[in-house]
Amino acid sequence: MICTKRIKEKNFQENGGKILKNQRVRIFSEAELVKATNNYADDRKLGEGSFGSVYNGVLTDNTVVAVKKSKGVDKAQMNEEFQKEMSIVSQVNHKNVVKLLGLCLETKVPLLVYEFISNGTLSKHIHDKGSRILASWTNRLRVASEVALALDYLHSLADPPVIHGDVKSVNILLDNNSTAKVADFGASVLMSPGQTNILATKIQGTLGYLDPEYLMTGILTVQSDVYSFGVVLVELLTGEMPNSISKSGEKRNVIQHFISALENNHLFKMLDFQTADEGEMDEIEAVAELAKGCLNSMGVNRPTMKEVSDELAKLKALHQKSLAQQNSEETDHLLGESSQSFCKNASPPMNQSQTVISLQIENYTHSN
Incomplete structure (x- = not known):
């Protein structure tokens, strides 16, 4: 027992416990998280990645959390x-980025404790045909706008700026209000002031979403995130993963197919959802053109995440205005129909002479 306590204290010190105690994050004990996750039971596992596994946990105050536990293969690498x-x-604070609640330093490789995001990944809702969250263009446009806002924040407003490095639909979560939250910063890098790129020691990320320029040069830039976001936009529009399998069983490059369809006016054959009207189709085409710009093979020719975010925000505002106008017109139409129906069913008003005659007949009847 004493030996175990000493090991935990040693791990705590080696993992920077004294320094991290001063950070604005909660320090959890190992016992708290073991209890919260039912000793990391398989039925609590939310997902698995290169770093390790994420488990659902419930703290003693009934707060639901997500605990990220490393595979622990190489302690030095995992600690890094x-x-x-x-x-x-720990320094990122944005409504569309998953929030770190705290960490545990008593284990060989520390554990990260995040807020629990209840509705799972964006990927799940795109590819699970039973999900209704993305059934409408309204929700797809909103989610795209929220993710762009988060990435713009990381690139332009975080201090220091952050390159996410692994933007994909699996790393975007939806909460109980279907609000998008960018997650998983295992491949992310911090940028020094004035720095525009990072020469990576190893290529990280996910094939299909990776910037081809980064793959060729090993140089990671904020524009690498822009490319990956372009792939997510295509996935949102088409419902297809970047390297999908065709009906004939062959692999096909969805990105090339998408750009070809857009250039040959066949885009709407690829859409994964029903459009409501011509106004929505114009918005979809604008988002498709934006995605095409993000997917330019040369990073310098891609828009910045700020430009992408601003454009999506404008489209979202126009869409909401159009919806409000439609609702107003529908309400006016219903009120008009209701008024006409009332007029048809109501008795015609009596003029003054009719009223007098009616009263005279009524009085005569009563007197007799």
């Missing part, structure tokens, strides 16, 4: 990954 992710997420 942890320190990097912790340094990024």
